[in-house]
Structure formats: C-alpha cells, structure tokens
Amino acid sequence: xxxxxxxxxxxxxxxxxxxxxxxxxxxxxxxxxxxxxxxxxxxxxxxxxxxxxxxxxxxxxxxxxxxxxxxxxxxxxxxxxxxxxxxxxxxxxxxxxxxxxxxxxxxxxxxxxxxxxxxxxxxxxxxxxxxxxxxxxxxxxxxxxxxxxxxxxxxxxxxxxxxxxxxxxxxxxxxxxxxxxxxxxxxxxxxxxxxxxxxxxxxxxxxxxxxxxxxxx
Amino acid sequence: xxxxxxxxxxxxxxxxxxxxxxxxxxxxxxxxxxxxxxxxxxxxxxxxxxxxxxxxxxxxxxxxxxxxxxxxxxxxxxxxxxxxxxxxxxxxxxxxxxxxxxxxxxxxxxxxxxxxxxxxxxxxxxxxxxxxxxxxxxxxxxxxxxxxxxxxxxxxxxxxxxxxxxxxxxxxxxxxxxxxxxxxxxxxxxxxxxxxxxxxxxxxxxxxxxxxxxxxxxxxxxxxxxxxxxxxxxxxxxxxxxxxxxxxxxxxxxxxxxxxxxxxxxx
Numbered sequence: 001x002x003x004x005x006x007x008x009x010x011x012x013x014x015x016x017x018x019x020x021x022x023x024x025x026x027x028x029x030x031x032x033x034x035x036x037x038x039x040x041x042x043x044x045x046x047x048x049x050x051x052x053x054x055x056x057x058x059x060x061x062x063x064x065x066x067x068x069x070x071x072x073x074x075x076x077x078x079x080x081x082x083x084x085x086x087x088x089x090x091x092x093x094x095x096x097x098x099x100x101x102x103x104x105x106x107x108x109x110x111x112x113x114x115x116x117x118x119x120x121x122x123x124x125x126x127x128x129x130x131x132x133x134x135x136x137x138x139x140x141x142x143x144x145x146x147x148x149x150x151x152x153x154x155x156x157x158x159x160x161x162x163x164x165x166x167x168x169x170x171x172x173x174x175x176x177x178x179x180x181x182x183x184x185x186x187x188x189x190x191x192x193x194x195x196x197x198x199x200x201x202x203x204x205x206x207x208x209x210x211x212x213x214x215x216x217x
Numbered sequence: 218x219x220x221x222x223x224x225x226x227x228x229x230x231x232x233x234x235x236x237x238x239x240x241x242x243x244x245x246x247x248x249x250x251x252x253x254x255x256x257x258x259x260x261x262x263x264x265x266x267x268x269x270x271x272x273x274x275x276x277x278x279x280x281x282x283x284x285x286x287x288x289x290x291x292x293x294x295x296x297x298x299x300x301x302x303x304x305x306x307x308x309x310x311x312x313x314x315x316x317x318x319x320x321x322x323x324x325x326x327x328x329x330x331x332x333x334x335x336x337x338x339x340x341x342x343x344x345x346x347x348x349x350x351x352x353x354x355x356x357x358x359x360x361x362x363x364x365x366x367x368x369x370x371x372x373x374x375x376x377x378x379x380x381x382x383x384x385x386x387x388x389x390x391x392x393x394x395x396x397x398x399x400x401x402x403x404x405x406x407x408x409x410x411x412x413x414x415x416x417x418x419x420x421x422x423x424x425x426x427x428x429x430x431x432x433x434x435x436x437x438x439x440x441x442x443x444x445x446x447x448x449x450x451x452x453x454x455x456x457x458x459x460x461x462x463x464x465x466x467x468x469x470x471x472x473x474x475x476x477x478x479x480x481x482x483x484x
Binding site: 213 | 276350363
C-alpha cells in the first residue's frame with residue numbers, strides 16, 4: 001500500500017510543472033537540481049573545430065593536470081551545468097539566480113528585465129547573461145567570457161568570442177531538459193549544440209564545499 | 218603549579234583589563250572610505266514584502282565598507298563597529314588577537330581567497346544582496362570568490378541538523394521576529410576570523426544574528442558571539458550597513474591570478 005501511494009505521488013509529481021503566479025514555470029521549489037554528468041559536450045558528434053582549436057582540445061584532453069578547475073577557478077558555462085553538482089535556481093521579478101554547490105562556491109545572475117548585454121563587457125568566468133521565456137522554456141544568452149575555462153571535462157576550448165545560448169525546460173516536476181548552443185567563431189567554424197538533463201531532488205539543500213580547502217593544506 | 222597549568226589552558230580568571238595590541242593605525246587613506254559608507258540618497262520607510270515580512274532587497278545592494286574590528290569604533294583610521302566592546306577573551310584568543318594585530322593580519326584566510334565567514338561579511342568591504350524566498354534567505358556577494366550563503370527559514374525557531382560537517386559559513390537557520398530577521402548559526406570550522414583585525418573563533422562558535430532594516434537605506438546588525446572555547450562569556454557586536462541604490466554586483470574571483478598573499482609578510 002505504502003509503495004502504491006509512493007508511486008501515485010510520483011505520477012502526480014511528474015504530471016505537473018510547478019508554476020509561479022505570473023504563469024511561468026517555477027524552476028525553484030524546496031529542493032535542488034542535480035545535473036547529469038556530461039564529461040564530453042560533443043556527445044560523439046562531429047565538432048566543427050578550427051585547426052588550432054582541435055589541437056588545443058587534444059592537448060587539453062591529454063593534460064588533465066592543467067584543468068583550470070583543479071586550481072579552484074570557476075568552471076564557467078556550460079561546464080558548471082555538466083558536473084553533477086547540485087544547483088538551486090531562485091527566480092525574482094527582474095533576474096534569475098543560479099546558486100552552485102560545486103566548482104568554486106559561486107552564483108550567477110541572469111537578467112530578466114529586458115536589458116541588453118553591455119557593449120564592451122569585462123571578460124569574466126561566468127559571462128554576462130540575459131534571459132527571456134520562449135513558452136515554457138527559459139532561454140539564457142551569455143557573452144563576455146574570458147578564454148580561461150574549458151567547456152567541459154574533456155577540454156573543449158573557447159575564445160573571448162564565446163556566445164552561449166542555454167535553454168532550460170522543466171518538462172515535469174522532477175525533470176529539466178538542458179539544451180546548449182556553442183557559438184564561438186574564434187574556435188569553431190559554425191555553432192554546435194549539445195544537451196543534457198537535470199533531476200529535481202525535493203527537500204535537499206545545497207552544502208558548503210570550498211574547493212580551496214582541498215588544495216591549500 | 219596546577220593553577221599555572223589551568224591558566225595556560227585558559228581556565229583562570231583574568232585580573233585587570235586585558236592588554237590589547239594597539240590599532241596599527243591608518244594604512245588606508247581615510248578619504249577612500251567615508252563616502253562609501255554613507256550614501257547621499259534620502260531615506261524612506263523600511264520596505265515590506267506583500268505578506269508583511271521586512272524586505273531586505275530591492276534595486277541596489279548593501280555595502281558595509283571597511284570595518285576592520287568588530288569590537289572597536291575606529292580601526293585603521295576609519296569608523297569601524299558601532300560600539301566598543303570589552304571582549305571577554307580567554308588567554309589564547311587574547312594572545313592570538315594580539316599576534317594578528319601586531320603582524321598586520323598576515324595570515325588572514327580571507328586574503329587567501331577563503332570564505333569571508335560570518336559575521337565578518339557584515340564588516341568587510343564586499344557589497345552584497347539579500348534575496349528572500351518563502352523558506353530561505355539567500356545572501357549573494359561580489360567578493361571574495363563571488364560567494365553565496367543560504368539561511369533556511371524555520372517557523373519554529375532554531376533547529377540544526379545533527380552531526381553537522383564543520384564549515385566556513387556554518388549552518389544557518391532563521392526566523393522573523395516582527396521586522397527583524399534572526400539567524401542562528403553553528404557548525405563552524407573554527408578557521409574563520411571574526412574580523413580583519415583577527416578576533417579568533419573555535420569550532421564551538423555559535424552565533425545569533427539580528428538584521429533589522431530601520432529605514433530604506435539602513436541595515437542594523439547585532440551579532441552575539443557565544444564561543445565557550447574562545448571567550449569566557451557571550452558578547453555582542455554591532456554595525457550599521459548602508460544601502461547603495463542602483464548598485465549591481467559584479468563577478469569578482471579572488472582566486473584569479475592571486476598574487477597578493479605571498480607579499481603579506483607581517484613585520
């Protein structure tokens with residue numbers, strides 16, 4: 001009986017997308033999102049490398065000790081969404097905040113107030129992000145990255161021309177689909193895409209994990 | 218002999234006021250800070266959320282400025298905490314404090330990009346914002362590594378999980394008392410400094426924080442420090458943090474090309 005109630009609850013949970021008062025999907029709630037671990041964003045597809053980027057990818061891939069996250073630097077985007085470390089999403093009227101347990105204990109803000117990117121953004125680790133809704137999908141457009149992160153564990157490189165488009169679609173109470181487009185004409189011949197998913201873990205909370213604790217002693 | 222041994226371990230009573238190391242003096246040009254601390258905007262009434270809770274957010278950010286010592290009203294040439302406190306040091310925390318003040322805080326963990334800790338973030342020059350949801354209060358910071366902190370709101374007051382893993386920011390549970398957010402924090406790792414001057418803590422640290430927005434531009438902060446392994450009785454520090462209308466937070470990654478700490482050699 002208990003098992004049946006549990007299953008029924010699960011079915012109901014799956015059927016509904018939680019929504020905010022304004023009708024948009026609620027990407028938050030009491031719990032955390034756990035992204036799937038995607039070590040290689042290419043997912044076996046053919047990546048339209050420029051020559052130097054292919055060589056750089058192969059060098060990175062063979063030199064995992066040079067991975068910038070080992071120095072406790074922020075993983076960047078989209079890698080922070082591919083590391084299987086919990087995430088919380090907090091929606092406010094003018095921006096959406098992503099709070100990350102893994103990486104470097106950082107957060108990220110996506111502006112939802114209709115602003116544009118700054119003309120000459122100071123290159124940084126998480127970029128400058130603006131978002132809008134396309135139906136039930138949150139679309140996040142980010143530029144202004146430095147060139148020091150890897151796109152994934154495998155070591156796909158990028159330049160400061162990186163332009164990332166992410167699409168977050170909560171398909172049911174427990175699941176979010178993640179689609180990402182990499183557009184970096186400094187490293188790749190044309191835009192390419194990848195995808196992943198996140199699962200919701202009700203009632204769980206983010207924990208403190210300070211990367212420097214592990215390397216500074 | 219027993220007396221000496223116990224005294225060495227910090228169990229004997231202090232006789233007379235503790236001999237505190239002197240303020241190292243103004244190494245910061247005072248002109249760098251005062252205008253940061255008091256904005257020119259005109260204050261309105263403290264805002265509230267639709268359900269009546271105090272609203273600690275809005276279009277802007279809180280900016281404490283530099284308040285180097287949470288027990289002194291001036292430190293390094295600028296205004297510091299709101300009130301002087303006679304800190305009930307145990308001998309080891311007095312010695313540690315004096316050493317840190319005298320060696321110019323050269324071993325400061327925050328200068329090595331480690332989390333600024335609680336209550337120090339309310340005294341350090343990192344702007345922050347407070348975002349309230351139904352069951353949480355999220356603090357997001359520009360420094361030191363674009364840090365965040367979450368307070369879990371509990372209707373019934375303070376209940377911490379058992380067997381907490383020791384951390385820099387501790388486990389924080391909060392509740393609202395009228396217009397005040399009260400946060401109870403424990404589960405610290407004992408490594409964070411309470412302020413830049415160097416008031417030490419142990420892993421027995423237990424904090425009670427009280428946040429009150431007294432008008433639209435002003436956040437009053439009280440923190441009671443209860444750490445029986447570091448201080449002979451609980452003591453309370455006070456600060457006022459000002460609102461910077463329109464201020465947005467920028468990503469700041471301390472760990473990026475960090476080259477400062479190697480030059481921190483004390484004196």
